[in-house]
C-alpha cells in the first residue's frame with residue numbers, strides 16, 4: 001500500500017507586492033539588488049486580520065476539490081507552520097473547524113521551511129501503517145507578521161501563502177522514499193528568538209538570519225538529501241522528472257540542480273512570484289506546476305525543504 005497525492009491546491013493572499021513597491025514603502029533596497037541576489041520579483045502579504053488558518057482553508061478547499069472528496073472524508077490533518085494563529089490550539093484544529101471536519105486526527109508540525117516535507121513524510125507513515133486513509137497536508141504561513149521591516153537583509157525575502165495536498169492510500173505509487181534530518185547545533189543562524197511570557201513579549205519577536213551561513217548550509221544539505229532519497233528509492237538523480245526545492249533563493253535552487261545533474265528546465269521555480277513562504281513554498285510550487293500542465297501523472301517528483309532548526313529533508317514521489 002502506497003500513499004498517493006490525489007489533489008493539490010494553493011493560495012496567495014491579496015495583490016503581488018513588487019520589489020519597487022517595497023522601495024516606495026520605505027525599505028532601503030532596490031529591485032536590482034533583490035532580483036540579482038535572490039530571484040525574487042514579488043511577494044504577497046496577508047491582509048490585516050487574516051491568519052495562517054484562513055490561507056490554509058483556501059488552499060485546502062482547492063486540493064479537496066481536485067481530489068473530488070468532501071472535508072468530512074479526511075481522517076488526518078497536518079498543518080506545517082511557524083506562524084500559527086495562536087500559541088494554542090493548533091492551526092490544524094482551527095483549519096479543521098473551518099472545514100467542518102469532525103473527528104479527524106489534527107496537529108501542527110514545526111520545522112520552519114522544511115515543514116511541508118516533514119508533514120508529508122509523517123502523513124505517509126500514518127497511511128502506510130493502515131491507521132489512516134485520507135490525509136490533508138498543508139503548509140501555511142504569514143511570515144509578514146514576524147518581519148522587521150527595518151531589517152532590509154530579511155524583510156525583502158519573505159511572503160505569505162499556503163499550499164495543500166490530499167494524500168490517499170492507494171495500491172499505485174505513491175511516495176517512493178523520504179529522508180528527514182535536523183541539526184539543532186545551528187539553531188542560531190535562522191530564528192525568531194522570542195516568546196510570550198507573563199503578558200509580555202520576551203526576547204526578540206522578529207526573524208533574524210545569518211544569510212551567508214544559511215546559504216552555504218542549504219546548498220550542501222539539499223544536494224546531500226536529494227542523493228540520499230534517490231538512493232533509497234533506487235532512482236538515479238537524473239531519473240527525476242521534476243525537482244521542486246524549497247523556494248527561497250534562485251541561486252540555492254540552481255546550485256542544487258547542478259549538484260543533481262539536472263537542467264534548470266526540469267526544476268519548478270516560483271520564488272520570483274511569492275518570495276520565501278517557508279512551509280508553504282513547496283506545495284505552492286507543486287500546485288503551480290500541476291495546474292499549468294508541466295507535472296503529469298506517472299512522473300517522478302523530488303520535493304525538498306530546508307530551514308530553521310536547522311532542518312532539511314526530501315520526498316521522492318511518483319505523481
Ligand code: UT7
Nearest residue numbers: 029030033037113152153156211212214215248249306307
Ligand atoms: O529558508 C531559508 C531562508 N533563507 C535563505 O534562503 C537566505 C540565504 N541567504 C541568502 O540568500 C543571501 O545571503 C542573502 C540574499 C540574504 C544576502 O546576500 P549576500 O550576498 O549574502 O549579501 P550580504 O548579507 O553579505 O550583504 C551584502 C551587502 C551589504 O552591504 P555592504 O555591507 O556590502 O555595503 C548589505 O548591507 O548588501 C547589503 N544588503 C542590501 N542591499 C540592498 C543587504 N540586504 C539588502 C537589500 N537591499 N535588501
